[in-house]
Amino acid sequence: MLEENQQPMTENAIELSGVTKIFGGAKPVRALDDVALTVGKGQFVAIVGPSGCGKSTILNLVAGFEKATSGTVLVDGAPVGGPGPDRAVVFQEAALFPWLSVWENTVFSPKARGRPEREYKDKAKQFLSRVGLSEFHDHLPAQLSGGMKQRVGLARTLVMEPQLFLMDEPFGALDAQTRIDMQELLLSVWDELRRTVVFITHDVDEAILLADVVLVMSARPGRIRSRVPIDLPRPRSIDLITDPVFVALKREIFNQIRHEANIARLAAD
Amino acid sequence: MSAGETTTRSDGRGAEGLGALAVRSIPGWLTVTIVPVVLLVLWETAGRAGILPTGLIPTPTMTVNAWYVWTFGPDTGGFNAYSGTWGGVVTNSAQRVVQGYVLAVLLAVPIGILIGWSSVVARLIDPTIQSLRPIPITAWLPFSIAMFGIKEYGAIFLICLGAFYPILINTTHGARSLDQNLLRAAMMMGASSRTILFRVVLPNALPAIFAGMRIGAGIAWSAVIVAELVAVKSGLGYVLWDAYYIGRMDVVVADMASIGFLGFLTDRLIIALEHRLVRWRHIR
Secondary structure, three states: OHHHHHOOOOOEEEEEEEEEEEEOOOOOEEEEEEEEEEEEOOOEEEEEOOOOOOHHHHHHHHHOOOOOOEEEEEEOOEEOOOOOOOEEEEOOOOOOOOOOOHHHHHOHHHHHOOOOHHHHHHHHHHHHHHOOOHHHOOOOHHHOOHHHHHHHHHHHHHHHOOOEEEEEOOOOOOOHHHHHHHHHHHHHHHHHHOOEEEEEOOOHHHHHHHOOEEEEEOOOOEOEEEEEEOOOOOOOOHHHHHOHHHHHHHHHHHHHHHHHHHHHHHHHO | OHHHHHHHHHHHHHHHHHHHHOOOOOOHHHHHHHHHHHHHHHHHHHHHOOOOOOOOOOOHHHHHHHHHHHHHOOOOOOOOOOOOOHHHHHHHHHHHHHHHHHHHHHHHHHHHHHHHHOHHHHHHHHHHHHHHOOOOHHHHHHHHHHHHOOOHHHHHHHHHHHHHHHHHHHHHHHHHOOOHHHHHHHHHOOOOHHHHHHHHHHHHHHHHHHHHHHHHHHHHHHHHHHHHHHOOOOOHHHHHHHHHHOOOHHHHHHHHHHHHHHHHHHHHHHHHHHHHHOHHHHOO
């Protein structure tokens, strides 16, 4: 990757080492077991794996929503204390504030942090039009479709201008066509910004289409099973899906996931 | 898709079936009035036919007459202690309700939000409130008279107490019902605890707060009547008992209808306020 070559090797946006996460309770669940991974600055990393493998847990640890049972979680070399605006999160169900208009949702972060309006107004307007929602400025979330809600969910993180985007199956709940639209939107936005992205998905096509690197996770307790670099040229479009290289990558990743799913099933029996 | 269509179609058929059962040619507002009108006509007829003892149970027209005199005080010849006093009486009660109720809202909403938001506050305050709550406001009457005497404050205290609990409990519930992802979204966007409290927890709790406020308003009207029956010498509750003592059952029934009307009006006002403040809940 061009981006990696430009930057010194030590510049990792995210570094996890020896990370274990056990959810307590009557029957403790070991969600992650000794996970180590690094994400380079400006890299788009997708994490795939069988359901329940702890993909989202990794993201929640980096976001600061949860704390690791053991191990270290570093962002820009510093341990993660709690959530913060340097790490923007796009949630699966958009998680917009239903009482705020599209505009108020979009500018929530700078407004909540007490920034003066002149500082963010023009920028926010640009991002809102970038996701195609200028016309829906005053609409409430309840008046929007699932895809439009997710566009607002993306716009409000763009306004934050974070170093890191964490996306937790953001298009998982959308219908096929809307999902493709959103993937193309994200591709073109990312081509402009080139910020670090961690993208959780169970859709292998989506992972290959978007990412520089696909991390395949093992079944619970989750570990990183393999790291698959995606050397497809950018800018990319949805047409890539039928490209032979794409298909070969898909087969490889798919086999690994299937293998993990089988292990999980055997373990359950 | 096909499943959705089938559901829609069968729903449509269901609605038609119900429509066929109802009287179709009558508009909705008229349907609503049928039962009350029939009841009033039966009541009036029974009174005039001598089936009901009108000295004990006045007919609707007698009640309306009593209310008219009570409200507008026309010169009817004889002495009538109630003549033209309705407005003043209603104002007395309504003022107490407003004072006690507003005080209850001002206390219950912040306390409820804090209990819902902070487990420390919950442990600190909630047990006390929960152990006082089962004591009905009627049981507080002697205590209230001992504390405040036969004065306004006694009534306001009871109203506030009665309205406080439902508003508090609903507010707490509303504050606790915040979707985890909304909280996480606010945190990752850099909102401080204070901002989260005022711009996320509070608006999220508003629908529940209004639900509590509607229940609280009903209890506030009950409380004012109870207080005025015993602890204050004016208002609708006082007139209710006074009129009963001197055998003016027409005034008693007119009084009851007035209480019902004011309670209804209060509820409508709160609903209107809710539609204004919680607009997002009503837009689909």
